[in-house]
Amino acid sequence: MDVSDLVARARDGQPRAVARLISMVENGSPLLREITARLCVGRPYRARVIGLTGSPGVGKSTSTGMLVRAFRERGRKVGVLAVDPSSPFTGGALLGDRVRMQDHATDPGVFIRSMASRGHLGGLSWAAPQALRVLDAAGCEVILVETVGVGQAEVEIASLADTTVVLLAPGMGDGVQVAKAGILEIADVFVVNKADRDGAQAVIRELRTMTALVERAWRPPIVPTVAYRGEGAEEVVGALDEHLAHLERSGELGRRRHARARDEIEAIALTALRSRFADLHGDQRLDALASRVLDADLDPYRAADELLAALG
Numbered sequence: 174m175d176v177s178d179l180v181a182r183a184r185d186g187q188p189r190a191v192a193r194l195i196s197m198v199e200n201g202s203p204l205l206r207e208i209t210a211r212l213c214v215g216r217p218y219r220a221r222v223i224g225l226t227g228s229p230g231v232g233k234s235t236s237t238g239m240l241v242r243a244f245r246e247r248g249r250k251v252g253v254l255a256v257d258p259s260s261p262f263t264g265g266a267l268l269g270d271r272v273r274m275q276d277h278a279t280d281p282g283v284f285i286r287s288m289a290s291r292g293h294l295g296g297l298s299w300a301a302p303q304a305l306r307v308l309d310a311a312g313c314e315v316i317l318v319e320t321v322g323v324g325q326a327e328v329e330i331a332s333l334a335d336t337t338v339v340l341l342a343p344g345m346g347d348g349v350q351v352a353k354a355g356i357l358e359i360a361d362v363f364v365v366n367k368a369d370r371d372g373a374q375a376v377i378r379e380l381r382t383m384t385a386l387v388e389r390a391w392r393p394p395i396v397p398t399v400a401y402r403g404e405g406a407e408e409v410v411g412a413l414d415e416h417l418a419h420l421e422r423s424g425e426l427g428r429r430r431h432a433r434a435r436d437e438i439e440a441i442a443l444t445a446l447r448s449r450f451a452d453l454h455g456d457q458r459l460d461a462l463a464s465r466v467l468d469a470d471l472d473p474y475r476a477a478d479e480l481l482a483a484l485g
Contacts (some may be wrong), residue, residue, distance in 0.1 A: 180211045183311050186250075187248055188284060191311045195286055198303040205303070212306045217299040218430065220252070220309040223413060224334030226320040226359075231342040232366040236409075237319050241277050243406040244315050253285040254304055256321050278342035284308060301333060302437045331359035332436055335429060336416050338362045338409075341380070342370030357383055360393045362412045368397035368405070391419050449484055458483055 184189035194208060200206070223240070225233050237253060244251050277283040290302060301318065309314050320330050331337045339360035363384075365376050380395050394412045398405030420426035453459045462480060465471040471479075 176207050176211060180208065180310065183307060186281075186312050188281075190408065191284055191288065191307060194307045195288075195300075195304050198307065199288060199300045200457045201300075209303060209306065212310045216310070216340060218306070218309055220305065220313050220316045221417065222305060222316050222318060222334045222336075224330035224337045225340060226330050226337065227340035229344075231318050231340040232400045233261075233340055236340055236364060236366055236398065237317050238276060239398070239400045239403055239406050240405065240409065241283055243410045245277075245280065245282055247410075249314045250282045250312055251284075252308035252311070252316040253283070253319070254301060254308070254316065255285065255287045256301065257287050257320045284311065284313065297480050302433070302440070305333070307459060314411050333433060335420060335426060336361045336413055338364055338413075339448065340364045340366050341376055342367040343370045361391065361416050362409070363395045364405075364409060365395060365397045368398050369399050373397060391416065446484075453480070 179190055183191060183194050197208060222288060224236055225240075234255065235257070241251050241253060254450075278283065285306070288300065302470055305316055305318075318330060318334060337359050339356060339362075341363065342365065363380050365373055366379070368375065377395055377397065384393055384395075394415070396405055396408045396412050398409060400406075417426070421430070459480065460470065462476040466473050466476050
């Protein structure tokens, strides 16, 4: 495969080339190192990344579709990474999010991709950072990342996105849940969807009370929406723009992106290290060290040091 040609076609915005590159990223292609080099070197990252998270049923996919429409009306090219639960049979994404966004499927200014979580915790796919680079290279000015929707453990999106939107809805106990597991801390914008239902104002009041207890330079706005009707779209985009302006003024945008690059490097290094350790199963060096620990000739920490030294 001519990687340079594939990357060039992706930069021209050809959907099939973009899809092919993301598939290669997801599958850990042997060409991944060359692909990443061609995507990154000589071209600074420019896309604005917005993460959407929340419990199942709050309307993440509908809200994502609403934001796609709002950004397209502003003339922005939009990419969507919708992380779905993995199929128990194929390991692929179940594609539920893509089905809900069919209104945008024929728009050449929108690229929608479902990605399988493949057992990765935190609500994202392990390949999400590299997939963002592909969409950025394809000219997407705004990238919306929708997490799986597994509940209180979905805090990884905060390390990937410039702005994190936490969605809630009345009647689901979400007003109490935001105080748990860092959900309150990761939100840059709160969206209370299905605001036409009873209990929406109660959720908003609880959020105001909880956010008042947290000392932060940025106080997350709380925006009510009815996503399936498109109500509140402009208010959400306005809140997102205000947060972006705050990030640029404070220098936090640069700090967040620096931390994202650091985490990406660390994840790649740890993956390589794990693969080298996997090759040691059944290796005589590891067996010899295990025997010395059992014979009380060596403690496990010293044994680990010797193993790391052997790996070089």
